[in-house]
Amino acid sequence: MLKINKKLKTLLLYIFIIILTLTFFKIIYDNSNFTSIVTKDSNIEEKKVIEKNDYYKINVLMPKFDNIKINSICKNYIKGYIKNFKIRCDRKYKNTLTVDYNLVFLDKYMIIFFNIYDTTNNKRVNKSIIIDTLNNNKISVEDFIDKKEEFNLIVKNKINKKYSKDVSKILNKVNINNYDIFIKENIFYITFNDLKNNINYVPNINFKISKKINESVFKEVNSKNNLIMKKYIALTFDDGPNKESTNQVIDALVENDAKGTFFVLGSRIKYNKEIMFRQIALGNEVGSHSYSHKNLARLNNKTFEEELNSTNIIYNEIMGRKINLLRPPYGSYNNYVCENAGMPLILWSIDTKDWLSRNAKKISDHVINNAKDGDIILMHDIYLSTAEAVRIIAPELKEKGFELVTVSELARLKKIKLEKGKVYRNFN
Numbered sequence: 001m002l003k004i005n006k007k008l009k010t011l012l013l014y015i016f017i018i019i020l021t022l023t024f025f026k027i028i029y030d031n032s033n034f035t036s037i038v039t040k041d042s043n044i045e046e047k048k049v050i051e052k053n054d055y056y057k058i059n060v061l062m063p064k065f066d067n068i069k070i071n072s073i074c075k076n077y078i079k080g081y082i083k084n085f086k087i088r089c090d091r092k093y094k095n096t097l098t099v100d101y102n103l104v105f106l107d108k109y110m111i112i113f114f115n116i117y118d119t120t121n122n123k124r125v126n127k128s129i130i131i132d133t134l135n136n137n138k139i140s141v142e143d144f145i146d147k148k149e150e151f152n153l154i155v156k157n158k159i160n161k162k163y164s165k166d167v168s169k170i171l172n173k174v175n176i177n178n179y180d181i182f183i184k185e186n187i188f189y190i191t192f193n194d195l196k197n198n199i200n201y202v203p204n205i206n207f208k209i210s211k212k213i214n215e216s217v218f219k220e221v222n223s224k225n226n227l228i229m230k231k232y233i234a235l236t237f238d239d240g241p242n243k244e245s246t247n248q249v250i251d252a253l254v255e256n257d258a259k260g261t262f263f264v265l266g267s268r269i270k271y272n273k274e275i276m277f278r279q280i281a282l283g284n285e286v287g288s289h290s291y292s293h294k295n296l297a298r299l300n301n302k303t304f305e306e307e308l309n310s311t312n313i314i315y316n317e318i319m320g321r322k323i324n325l326l327r328p329p330y331g332s333y334n335n336y337v338c339e340n341a342g343m344p345l346i347l348w349s350i351d352t353k354d355w356l357s358r359n360a361k362k363i364s365d366h367v368i369n370n371a372k373d374g375d376i377i378l379m380h381d382i383y384l385s386t387a388e389a390v391r392i393i394a395p396e397l398k399e400k401g402f403e404l405v406t407v408s409e410l411a412r413l414k415k416i417k418l419e420k421g422k423v424y425r426n427f428n
């Protein structure tokens with residue numbers, strides 16, 4: 001009895017050691033997976049789309065990326081799916097669309113894998129988007145699998161092994177780009193969603209793959225710094241130059257590595273040469289705001305010509321260069337003004353009404369809350385409150401991803417060729 005007990009003890013000890021060893025290798029194995037699945041508890045933000053009415057119920061959960069380009073690819077894909085779902089909904093039954101997701105990282109690729117339950121075709125389907133994170137482009141399955149022939153052969157063999165002849169025949173005809181793939185751990189799953197079968201079953205095959213993960217990829221798609229797309233905006237200043245305030249506006253721009261466009265009055269140029277030289281030397285742009293701020297649309301031909309020509313001539317003489325942009329006073333113009341301006345007419349998309357409020361906070365709040373890529377902002381450099389506002393606006397817009405550029409630079413960046421006599425309000 002005692003002897004058996006001893007044998008049993010030894011046996012138990014062996015079993016214990018074996019279990020320990022297995023557990024150890026299990027841990028090693030789990031950690032050696034070359035793909036990583038990022039689940040809901042990751043630090044990727046999520047977006048929920050919930051819509052409900054008498055005809056359908058939509059409940060979508062999708063990842064929200066800091067990378068704007070990847071985010072829009074993902075968003076547009078789901079938007080498209082939702083749109084088609086709504087089209088498919090007939091009004092006899094209440095339909096449901098539920099979408100959930102997983103993220104899979106493999107080499108430089110990120111796969112957004114959507115689990116979709118759609119009652120309009122009564123199927124659970126898997127849809128995936130493959131992103132090449134080097135250039136943030138969506139790529140096809142074909143590009144993802146380097147060797148199409150080889151891959152197709154593997155798929156065909158798998159199909160033939162798994163399914164009967166009749167089914168295999170159908171599956172083998174499926175175009176490679178209509179495969180929906182899902183990679184989990186080291187298993188590559190292919191589902192044939194696009195088959196028009198009436199059964200509530202999606203044929204699928206899977207096989208092992210051997211690719212290594214690049215861990216920097218995850219960091220890249222989730223990093224804000226290098227992925228925010230640049231936005232451009234033009235701050236414009238009318239009615240100057242002014243001895244007291246214009247230099248302050250220029251200073252505020254310089255301090256923030258920003259450029260502005262100054263629409264000057266011809267009558268003020270000759271008394272403020274130094275300011276004008278400074279504007280130009282620091283990379284700002286200067287345009288005409290007429291000679292004496294008259295409403296150009298209400299002038300006779302002779303006075304109209306005087307207002308524009310005298311400003312041009314004075315500017316040419318002093319600055320040794322041509323003036324290329326016109327901002328008509330009060331934004332007022334007619335056909336005659338356009339036809340005879342000899343310059344593009346630059347209006348604005350955001351009016352700060354800085355002359356009315358004379359309040360830096362009001363002015364800056366208005367700009368910061370409304371600024372969009374390609375906007376032209378109207379201000380006046382003859383008020384100290386405006387200079388103060390620029391000191392708030394410039395760093396805030398930069399923080400939001402804007403670069404503050406001149407009007408001509410904005411047009412160039414937006415690939416718009418400025419034309420004489422044409423009116424521009426923005427370059428959105």
Ligand code: ZN
Nearest residue numbers: 238239329330
């Ligand atoms: Zn003005």
